[in-house]
Amino acid sequence: MLICKNICKAYDDGNTKVSILNNLNLEIKSGESISIIGASGSGKSTLLHVLSSLDRADSGDIILDNLFLSEINENELCKIRLRKIGFIYQFHHLINELTVKENIALPLMIDKKNKSEISSSVNKVIEQVDLKKRENFQIEKLSGGERQRVAIARSIVHDPKIIFADEPTGNLDKNNARNIFALLNDLANYNKSSLLMATHDLDIASKLNKSLILENGTLIEGNI
């Protein structure tokens, strides 16, 4: 489903190059869920951005659904992001000026789906994340957990093949974190989407099919 081979990514801090991902390899099968753990600054967000094509690797291959992402242009990449990939950011990145419903509809609107298709997909996921009563609320009037539920809904509304979640429970209290994780995991299973999730929470990490540790730019098997 997603294979990456020898991924390298470095940041240039002016004088020197700082290597963040160093010949990293990973394979995630269809429907599989994997957690990525690692110290702050180890490169978890960088890895998720590169794999989801929000950012480009310096070298290496990323193959999503038999497509070599490094070989396709920005326009095609944009379509793939809109159709095959869901992303939940570390700090949800919702648009405050839009309502819950409008935020969730965004990927479908950008992909120019027709109105009835947008409406039925949005209504379905709003029910799934239990936000029907809040559908016309502005984002700034929502609690942290509710915002994260909107972000989850937005990441799955287009039925992606793979969901990348960057510490989706990082800013929530323990109870809320458990609930949000369970919701995300259930929805990924229900949609048969693969799930790649960065987290600092070992308890949550252990509930996915596999755990990997990001250390010195590569992934090693976790034993948690």
Ligand SMILES: Nc1ncnc2c1ncn2[C@@H]1O[C@H](COP(=O)(O)OP(=O)(O)OP(=O)(O)O)[C@@H](O)[C@H]1O
């Ligand atoms: N655009 C950038 N330019 C330069 N350095 C960057 C850039 N983005 C990230 N870095 C550096 O790359 C390293 C990895 O950052 P990243 O955000 O991927 O870590 P992380 O594992 O997600 O950390 P956290 O657990 O705190 O979210 C950090 O040292 C960071 O300062």
Ligand SMILES: [Mg+2]
């Ligand atoms: Mg991060």
